[in-house]
Amino acid sequence: MPQLATLRTALEAATVEREREIEALLLAAVAREHVLMVGPPGTGKSYLVKALLTFLRARGVNVGVTGTTGVGALQVEGQTLHSFCGVGLADEPVDNLIRKVFKNGKAKDRIKAIYILFIDEVSMAKGE
Numbered sequence: 001m002p003q004l005a006t007l008r009t010a011l012e013a014a015t016v017e018r019e020r021e022i023e024a025l026l027l028a029a030v031a032r033e034h035v036l037m038v039g040p041p042g043t044g045k046s047y048l049v050k051a052l053l054t055f056l057r058a059r060g061v062n063v064g065v066t067g068t069t070g071v072g073a074l075q076v077e078g079q080t081l082h083s084f085c086g087v088g089l090a091d092e093p094v095d096n097l098i099r100k101v102f103k104n105g106k107a108k109d110r111i112k113a114i115y116i117l118f119i120d121e122v123s124m125a126k127g128e
Helices: 002-014 019-031 045-058 070-075 081-085 094-103 105-113
Strands: 063-067 116-120
Touching: 002 019, 002 045, 019 045, 045 063, 045 116, 063 070, 063 081, 070 116, 081 105, 094 105
Parallel strands: 063 116
Antiparallel strands: none
């Protein structure tokens, strides 16, 4: 895929010693696999993801961009994960939340329409 090669080259030129991370991110995007990027602040995680999102959107790929907190959602120019999924505060049992999503036509359509869901600061999400 020549377009991915172009993106890879651009990302590698704009970062230092991130070749493995770039490779993993691109492979995961193509394979529709999960990616968890962890690391201390200032290591280029957000930059890599934003560049990939820009690349994908420019090619018509529908991407959902969310954060686990309101501040996190604002930083990535998205919405909270709870809002995206239409579950409000998500303070109910899982079965109830699933029913909420299926009853919320807009949320259901959003979820069905995306190819990739980006969740910023996923480590801040409750584990329940």
